[in-house]
Amino acid sequence: MKRVLIVGAGSGGTIAANTLSAQLKKEIKRNEVEITVLDDRGKHIYQPGYLHVAFKGADPEKIVKDEHELLNPAVNFQIDAARDIDLNEREIKTEKGKTLSYDYLILSTGCRTNPDLIPGLSGENYDFHTSPEASYRTWKAINEFKSGNIVMGITTLPHMCPPSPNESVFLADEFFRKKGIRDRVDITFITPYPRVYPAEAISECIEPLFEERDIRVETFFNIDSIDPEAGKIFSMEGDEIDYDLISLIPPHEGSPVIFDSEIGDEEGWIEADRFTMLVQNFDDAFAIGDCTAIPISKSGVVAHLQAHTVSATIADGIRGIGGVYRYNGRINCPLEIGDGKCTFVVSDYEEPIKKIEPSRIGYLQKWMIGKGYWKMLKGGLDIPMKFYFGETYHK
């Protein structure tokens, strides 16, 4: 029997498990293949939904589902935490004391936020990248805010969802405008990049909005520390900004099991091939989604397309065909600018990002992605997805 082990049941892990179990349906029935998913939570969070919980007051419970409901019944789902991953011995030890071995491994362990990496940030920051609860706490904080300086933006790189810092600042501006207190609230956006968005084409698109909406921008701001008592943010270059409330994207790093197993870099990201997602020096282990050191957006669409690519490679490998499929680096990330408009950040390894004017149609597309998310995880939207993404959507 061939065993496929998937560690982590976020977007990438869930899509890989469901895609493989559909592709290898007959082999699973004949007990020739077993697909196991290992995840410590058993709950699946629609992470792009954090933004609307934090800045539009969406219900945090609506972005969480039981993972059992989302996985194909043919998948062996185990709620247990991976504690040690041994790529040489092809086995994983779990918190409950099990040892799981594999023929193929997919690491989709995601990432976590670690505010402790910036002195003074922990407990002081209102973020929307950690959990539904943290995002709701941010919603309450901006509701209670009556006047003063809000500082938003990026602490360190990389972080999940590159458009989210811009989106948060636009939605905060919209929130205070609609509440009629925007004239009493100063908003400052900080970023270590040279411009408001790392890609120039998108920056050209959204930079004028910062001026129109009276949002102050501090580029090249490399945050060093925060003094909560003084209400000050310090940069590594000695600049300082006063604040009354901070809503910053906290530092991100790889999952603890990646550090503990010593299979990542110094920040816990796994080195993997950007086309095949094979973990460096291995031909039976793949890393997909947010957990990799691949220089590409940490976003759902990347995890999704990579999951399809490695599933195709593994399915062929199990059938003895031996093909290795390649991901072309396609990204497709919505960037909401407030007032029901949205642009998209679209590129691949060959094609640079192009300017796409924000529109209501763009917002509708973003809304549809959110609405279709749960169905998409189960493979229910594979036909339109294949149509939309073309060759890179491997089946």
Next chain:
Amino acid sequence: MVEVTKTIDSRGSACPGPITDLVKAYRRARNGDVLEILATDAGIKPDATAWAKKTGNEILEIIDEPDHIRVLIKIVKD
């Protein structure tokens, strides 16, 4: 001959781009370190120049190699 402390190979990196790798490396760099950035994205030239000017660090050299751009930055403000 400049002694390079860390090489950042951003060749082939499009989004979020070599500037992301530079910003990441800067956080871990020490005063006196020399960062070498290799990039295929031409945007690294104006970005690294503007970044160094704003952060108070020093561009030692920007070299057009046949198939990539090589930027040497000395960290003097840490």
